[in-house]
Amino acid sequence: MIIHTGEKQYSCETCDKSFSRRDHLLDASGLKSHMRIHTGEKPYCCQTCGKTFCQRGNLLYHLRTHSGEKPYSCQTCGKSFSLNSSLTAHLRTHTGEKPYSCETCGKSFSVSSGLTAHLRIHTGEKPYSCQTCGKKFTHYGSLLHHLRTHTGERPYSCETCGKSFTQRVHLLHHERTHTGEKPYSCETCGKRFTQRTHLLYHMRTRTGDKRHSCEICGKRFYRSDHVIVHMRTHTGEKPYSCKTCGKSFSQRGSLTAHMRTHTGEKPYSCERCGECFRYYQGLSTHMRTHTGEKPYSCERCGKSFSYYQCLRSHMRTHTSQKLFSCEKCGKSFNQSGNLTIHMRTHQGEKLISCKTCGKGFSTSRSLTAHMRTHTGEKPYFCEICGKTFRQSGDLIVHMRIHTGKKHYPCNTCGEKFKKASTLKSHMRTHK
Structure with a gap:
């Protein structure tokens, strides 16, 4: 009873x-x-x-x-x-x-231990402390994971590639990169995810639910850990240090990526051509060479680019901004690569030669364009009038005859021109 x-x-x-x-x-x-x-x-x-x-x-x-x-x-x-x-x-x-x-x-909560751990959020209690560095934790499991940062222990290994992890859940997520399994799907758009938390964050992006905010500047985030990382922009804290060179980082992922500069590890490989990369972003960018994707577009002329840096360089053709100057002759360029190529004209360096006539060129692009003078090839054609051109730039300039667009304005008088060379000639009238 x-x-x-x-x-x-x-x-x-x-x-x-x-x-x-x-x-x-x-x-x-x-x-x-x-x-x-x-x-x-x-x-x-x-x-x-x-x-x-x-x-x-x-x-x-x-x-x-x-x-x-x-x-x-x-x-x-x-x-x-x-x-x-x-x-x-x-x-x-x-x-x-x-x-x-x-x-x-x-x-x-479904279990009492879940409630016990949750209550520490309100009380601020952190009963588990690291005897090595003194850092405290609200959960015993978090302490165990932390201790491995001191011991270097990685008890969970992938049977496919041998990569090791400090936590079993990280191994589980990693194994899905081999199996392609994405067990979590969005009921609205059907997009699938390898982790449940990724699905939850995705759902918030659809609803615009940014429930976590920075107490200093008010900026809002979908995830609480994003707030923690963001706070370091205010405090300047960089808790992750490289044991090899001492460089510090505000994010653990940045340290992990940095370590590859010492180890030479390139864990991300292209399934099409086999080229390997240190960073996932590098692989993602590289894939555009296979897919032809050009996500960055110029708001002035509509030209698209595979890389953001290429768009930035292109925008200087509209503003006539040339940040890179030759110390020998003073000629300016809107891209550092063009300055490097130009320097070869002073050094007399011509790395590539035409096998037909022996003429030398500083870049492979210049040789490719030159070869068309021998072959007569004109691969670029106007879809409106059918006229063909040896170089893509000539086609772009030609299209302005049909569109009437003038992309090059004079900063002094405001008059616009179809060609950069015409604008350059016009600028002399103001001198």
Whole structure:
């Protein structure tokens, strides 16, 4: 009847914790088993690994980690567990039951440990500290993961490529890069994701839900960890340091990428041509050479580019801005690469020669254009009048005859011109 009434008549003399059953307070020998929490006594020892426990029941549960015994099975999905309490918690994933609620914010949890850990968000309590560096954590699991940053331990390895990880969940996510599995899909647009958190963040981008904000400048973010990283722009904090050269970074990912400059590792490879890259962004950009994608467009003339840097360089053709000057003759260029090529005219350097006439050229592009004078090839043609051209630039200039567009304005008088060369000639009238 005590179980039904909730009465707890057995109390601990040290902490006043109460129990409804005498055997919860006392073990078979009459010793106070609960008291071992206060004394630290652990009389029960595992003969396999030597781990000790304060209660015999905990030892029995532990032994199943060696035997692999999982006597409790879920009748819904068939998954098995070594502890009855684990099965009880698992069943809530099917029923959706969350019996543990936070009295402060109302958030609910399926297991009591989830609520206990959550409450530390409100109290600020961090009971687990690293004995090496003193850093504190709200969860014991977070401390275990942190300790591996000191030991370098990576206990979880990929059977396909051998790459190792500090956390099992990171290995699970990595393995999907080999299998291509994307188990989480957006019900609205159908886009699929390898991680559930990525799906949740994607959903917020659709709804515009930026629930996390910076307390200093008010900028809002979809993710709380983005706020943490953003705060470092205010504090200047760079907690991740390279052990090889001492350079510091505000983000762990930046340090990971930087380390590849020392190791030479290039983990991202193109499936089409096999070229490897240090950074995923490098692979993503490279893929445009195969797909022909040109996501960056000029707002003035509509010309598209595969790379943002190319768009920036192109924009200078409209503004007549030339940031790179030759120290020998003063000639200016809108791209550093063009200045490098120009310098060869002073050095007399011509790296490539035409096999037909022997003429030398500073760039392969110049040789390719020159070869068309021998072959007569004119690969660029006007879709309006059918006129053909040897170079793409000549076609672009020709198209202005049909469109009437004048992209080159004079900064002095405002008059516009179809060609940069015409604008250059016009500028002399103002001198």
